[in-house]
Amino acid sequence: xxNVTFETVVSDRVLTIPEVKRGVYILVRLGIRILNNRQxxxxxxxxxxxxxxxxxxxDDQLMLTDLHSERLSKRIESxxxxxxxxxxxxxxxxxxxxxxxxxxxxxxxxxVLTIPFPSEDVYIFCPLYPGIxxxxxxxxxxxxxxxxxxxxxxxxxxxxxWTGKVLTPLVEIHLVEP
Numbered sequence: 129x130x131n132v133t134f135e136t137v138v139s140d141r142v143l144t145i146p147e148v149k150r151g152v153y154i155l156v157r158l159g160i161r162i163l164n165n166r167q168x169x170x171x172x173x174x175x176x177x178x179x180x181x182x183x184x185x186x187d188d189q190l191m192l193t194d195l196h197s198e199r200l201s202k203r204i205e206s207x208x209x210x211x212x213x214x215x216x217x218x219x220x221x222x223x224x225x226x227x228x229x230x231x232x233x234x235x236x237x238x239x240v241l242t243i244p245f246p247s248e249d250v251y252i253f254c255p256l257y258p259g260i261x262x263x264x265x266x267x268x269x270x271x272x273x274x275x276x277x278x279x280x281x282x283x284x285x286x287x288x289x290w291t292g293k294v295l296t297p298l299v300e301i302h303l304v305e306p
Contacts, residue, residue, distance in 0.1 A: 132170070133163040136264050136296040137220055144306050145258065148227045148237055158243060159220025160265050160296055164211040171208040171289045173269045174219045176245040180266040183241070184298070186259030193251050203273070205284050221245065225303075228254070239303075258305050262298040 139157035146152045160179060164170050183191045211217045223243045230236035240254035269291050 131165040135161040136299045153226035161218045163216040175207040176249040184262040268293045
């Protein structure tokens, strides 16, 4: 898109479902790789609200996710990364596949994938089952977001902030039983 390439990054495409025990999880790295093919440097956002994860279940249905946020996180200058022409940046998160216990029915558990961000925001997909899922990010930076950024950071003026909306390519993730 506009001489910028976006890729979906998945560290492991085959994940063995962890055993149903407290404290046991599988770590997977999910992210976006951005290559700047333009002639000018560009700033790209790494903020939680710029990287919305999407997961398609084995039945081809788009899974709903919740964003659990402990606080309102304002964009700050370090949320933007400068990428010079011909270079790439990867924004990735350590994500966790594990079982959660139902608060009311202690014997009932659900397999979940959580995608935490440093600002205490967490995207959660559940329930998960063995099968082939497809994963990608909806990457977005709007002119309104940039106006909000400048409103909160009046002394900062970043030039050439990338704006747009992109769906990164779908990547398969296989959840398999041990």
